[in-house]
Amino acid sequence: MDIVVLLKQVPATESIIAVGGDGKSIKTDDLKWVISPYDEFAVEEALRIREGQGGKVTILTVGPDKATEAVRTALAMGADEGVLINDPAALACDGLGVARILAAALKQMPFDLVIAGQRAVDDDNYLVGTAVAEYMGIPNISMVNREEIADGKIKCRQTIEGGTVTLEADLPVLFTTQRGLNEPRYASLPGIMKAKKKPLETKSLADLGIDAATLQPVTAIAALQPPPERKGGRIIEGETAAEKAAELVKLLSEEAKVL
Amino acid sequence: MSVLAIAEQRDGTFRKVTYEVVSEARRVADSLGTDLAAVVLGSGVEAIAGELGKYGADKVLVADHPALAEQITEPYTNVIADIAGKQSAEVLVIGASSQGKDLAARLAARLNAGLAMDCVAVTVEGGNVAATRPMYGGKVLAEVALNGSPKIVAVRPNAMSITENPKDGSVEKLDVDPGEGRLRFVEKKLETEKVELTEADVIVSGGRGMGGSDYTLVEGLAEVLGAAVGASRSAVDEGWRPHSDQVGQTGKTVSPNLYVACGISGAIQHLAGMSSSKVIVAINKDPEAPIFSKADYGIVGDLFEIVPLVTEEIKKRKG
Numbered sequence: 001m002d003i004v005v006l007l008k009q010v011p012a013t014e015s016i017i018a019v020g021g022d023g024k025s026i027k028t029d030d031l032k033w034v035i036s037p038y039d040e041f042a043v044e045e046a047l048r049i050r051e052g053q054g055g056k057v058t059i060l061t062v063g064p065d066k067a068t069e070a071v072r073t074a075l076a077m078g079a080d081e082g083v084l085i086n087d088p089a090a091l092a093c094d095g096l097g098v099a100r101i102l103a104a105a106l107k108q109m110p111f112d113l114v115i116a117g118q119r120a121v122d123d124d125n126y127l128v129g130t131a132v133a134e135y136m137g138i139p140n141i142s143m144v145n146r147e148e149i150a151d152g153k154i155k156c157r158q159t160i161e162g163g164t165v166t167l168e169a170d171l172p173v174l175f176t177t178q179r180g181l182n183e184p185r186y187a188s189l190p191g192i193m194k195a196k197k198k199p200l201e202t203k204s205l206a207d208l209g210i211d212a213a214t215l216q217p218v219t220a221i222a223a224l225q226p227p228p229e230r231k232g233g234r235i236i237e238g239e240t241a242a243e244k245a246a247e248l249v250k251l252l253s254e255e256a257k258v259l
Numbered sequence: 260m261s262v263l264a265i266a267e268q269r270d271g272t273f274r275k276v277t278y279e280v281v282s283e284a285r286r287v288a289d290s291l292g293t294d295l296a297a298v299v300l301g302s303g304v305e306a307i308a309g310e311l312g313k314y315g316a317d318k319v320l321v322a323d324h325p326a327l328a329e330q331i332t333e334p335y336t337n338v339i340a341d342i343a344g345k346q347s348a349e350v351l352v353i354g355a356s357s358q359g360k361d362l363a364a365r366l367a368a369r370l371n372a373g374l375a376m377d378c379v380a381v382t383v384e385g386g387n388v389a390a391t392r393p394m395y396g397g398k399v400l401a402e403v404a405l406n407g408s409p410k411i412v413a414v415r416p417n418a419m420s421i422t423e424n425p426k427d428g429s430v431e432k433l434d435v436d437p438g439e440g441r442l443r444f445v446e447k448k449l450e451t452e453k454v455e456l457t458e459a460d461v462i463v464s465g466g467r468g469m470g471g472s473d474y475t476l477v478e479g480l481a482e483v484l485g486a487a488v489g490a491s492r493s494a495v496d497e498g499w500r501p502h503s504d505q506v507g508q509t510g511k512t513v514s515p516n517l518y519v520a521c522g523i524s525g526a527i528q529h530l531a532g533m534s535s536s537k538v539i540v541a542i543n544k545d546p547e548a549p550i551f552s553k554a555d556y557g558i559v560g561d562l563f564e565i566v567p568l569v570t571e572e573i574k575k576r577k578g
Contacts, residue, residue, distance in 0.1 A: 013508045013528045017398040026399065037509045096368060121508055124394050125376050126355075130332070130364035139333055139441045142361040145502070155445060159503060160357045161274075161458065163449035167331065167442045179495075179510065180502035218373035218407035222389065225400045227534060232553040235546070244558050245568035248540065251556055253576055256538045258461075258517040259484075 001055030001149075003046040004109065005079065006102055006116035006129060007039040009063050009070035013121055019224045026224065035070045038117025041177035044184040046115050047078045049149060055112075056080045060105055062090050062098050068200065075195035076187030082200040083109075089205055089212035095123065097215040099131035104208040106136060113154065114174040118143050133174040141167050143178040261346045262288040263409075264297045265339060265353045265362070266311060267330070268304055275458055276354030278314055279419040283381060284352035285315030285426075287412075290383035291349060295426070296320050298342055300335055302328035305432060312428015314421065319430045320346075326437040329444045330358045334437035336365040342433065343370060348409045350388055352381075355413035356457075363413035373405035379418040379514075379535070388412070396508025396531040416457050417514055454487035456506065461517045462536075464489035464506055465499075466529075468522020468543060468562055472499040476566045477521055483573045489513065491523045507532035521562045525550030542566060 011017065012032040020027045035043070046057040057079040059071050064086060071082035083105060090101055106114065114136075116129030126142075133140030145164070146157040155168045159178050187195070205212055236251070238244035253259040264284035266277045281297050288295040297316035299308045301323065308319040322338045339362070343351060353363045355377045367374035375381075375390035379400075382389050388405045390412050405412070456462060463481040465474055465488075474488065481488045490500035492507055506513055508528035518536035522543060523529060530553055533539070541554035542562045551557040558565055 011395070013396070014526070015395075016527065017395045019399065026395075095374070096371065099368060122395055124392075124396065124512075125364075125374075126360040127364045127367065127374060127376060130361055131368035134336075134365050134368035140361070140365070141442065142332070143357055158357070160447075161455040162451075162453050163447065165329065165447045166445040168445050169442050178502070179505065218371060218405070219375065220404045220406070221401050222404045223402040224394075225402070227393070227397060227400055230534060230539070230553045230555075232539065232555060233551060233557070234555060235551065235557045235559060241560055241564045242568050244560060245565055245572050248556055248558060248569060249572035249576060252517070252538070252540070256517075256555065258538050259573065259576065 001049060001053045001112050002110045003049060003055060003113045003115065004058045004060050004106060004111045005039070005042045005046045005074065006114065006132065007043065007059050007061045007070060007074060008036045008120040009033050009061065009067045010036045010120050010122040013037065019226060023223050024221050033066060033069065035073055036117050036120040038119060038121070038177050040184040041181045042115040042117055043074045043077055043079060044182045045147070045177065048182065049113070053149065058083060058109060060102060061085070062101055064091060071200055072195050073187055075198045075200070076191040077185055078191060081198060084200065084202045085208070086202050087205045089215065093215050094217035094219045095125045095127040096131055097217055099128045099135060100215060101205065101208065101210060102128065102132045103135035104210050105203065106132070108208065112171045114172070116174065116176050118176040118178060129174060129176045138172050138174055139169045140174040140176070142176045144175045145178040145180040147175065260293045260349045262291065262293055262295045263343060263346060263348045263351045264295060264316065265351060266297055266299045267354050267356060267359055268299065268301050268307065271301070271304060271307060273307065273310070274354065274356065276356055276416040278421040279416065280352050280354045280414060281311050281314040281316055282422040283414055283419040285424055287350055287352060287381055287383055291386065293349065296346055298322065298339065300327045300338060305430065308430045309428055312426050313423055315424040315426050316428050317426050319428055321430055321432045322435040323432060324435050324437055326440055329447065331442050331444065332358070332361045332365050333442055334440060335362050336369055337438040338435045339366060340369045341436070343409055351409055351411045353411060353413045355415050360413060363411050367411050370409055371407055372409050372411045373407045374411040374413065375403045375405055376413045377415045378412050379415050381412050393512060396528060397512050397534055398531045456487045456489055456504065456511050456513050459487035459515050461486035462489045462513055462515045463519045463521065464491065464523060465494055465521045466491035466523030467493040469494060469499065474500065476563065480519065480566055480570045483570055483577065491529050492526070520550050521566055523550055524548040525553065
């Protein structure tokens, strides 16, 4: 079973995100960069499938030089090979552009299954994985919290509002991960040592036969802003807990008018 | 040129987000000076379609086919892409529900459409369409300009107001081809009693301060408020609550009218996920907890004492 995991390096979720001087991007000094949490689920699930069925796990990402660290981390978790598409033109793309690049790279490698995070927790676009499936002409199943592979078929349980839906398809398929799918392992020290020797190939758009002119973005960030500041901090006083509770309910009803 | 509002129905009932989608699509259509067609996909859904005229649909296109009974991205994409072409759609408005997000993404790739996912506002100026959407779990708001034709705006559930604006809403049944059906439906399981967090008007959440998996107090308060129950990441990581309850940057981003945080200190990821709530209440024994800086009303105290008292007060007030 050849499994490809689509991965993105993002700022750690504990980061404070501030708008940069151009008003269109974020300040990246002092940020800690990690594998997007939903992509970690993807790496873990790929490893578990390989452990059960044999095969190979390849990590595929688009990113700058520092994205190498994220790929190495995935290799240290146990993935077999990494491919980093590192090209200035790739970094200027929108989500559909990135999906086109990933699809072009996938066309150069054998795969039975592609796993991606449901979203990267930076852009929160919920777009790239599904768009890759469309460009590859394969079915996709989103937000999967359980999967089962047998006889060339995959059965996936996806979360929907208030419940789940289970779908089945013949491989190849792309599915995206949902929280609850698994608990990602940490990279072990021997894993980290081994990862240094695992193949990590860097490719340019030219290597993929992509003309950057075909990656014309259809979305553009015009401005970034911090969310409206909340005027919090009002503490309800009272002699007893009962007084505080009564005052809160009165305020919610008469002042905030939300009851 | 036209605007399409993609309705979402489940088992013959429109999801609440559908009315938000049609209302918002009406506003977009008016700004562009064009007609609005609502699109209803499903099996045996013709009877419910006409209702969308009430929210501003000039006509309602019905794609009725056994293969569309369940919302599955691929056949839905095939049908909607075909309709978008035939209707010369300029803008598609879709509800950013779990399945709606996937549908919007696959359609964007199919149609090479500029997509704004999970938007909280849409603006049309001089024919240009832009949308406001949270990024980094709500730590930043992005203004996204959409190019290409058509454009897709996937609107966040609970973010757009529902407006009655009666139009003709004449129902037109279409001949549709859902395609080969590579995804086979196996089963659907629903917790019927559960209020979905992303759609809830009121949410009561419990965090590490709950001290264990007994959420009776939080559930009691939620019940009198008609609220959904949420949780912080630590409560989920402890195994006290299911993953689907997690509010925050790596869980669900919510914007209810009222958010009550019980025993939640307020990690930055959690604050990002709930800061767009209209009114926030925090109950926590630590006066230094960061949650208080975001809360409109805070009570410093033991949640095990305070929460039942609040529940009783609300019961009294509601009679």
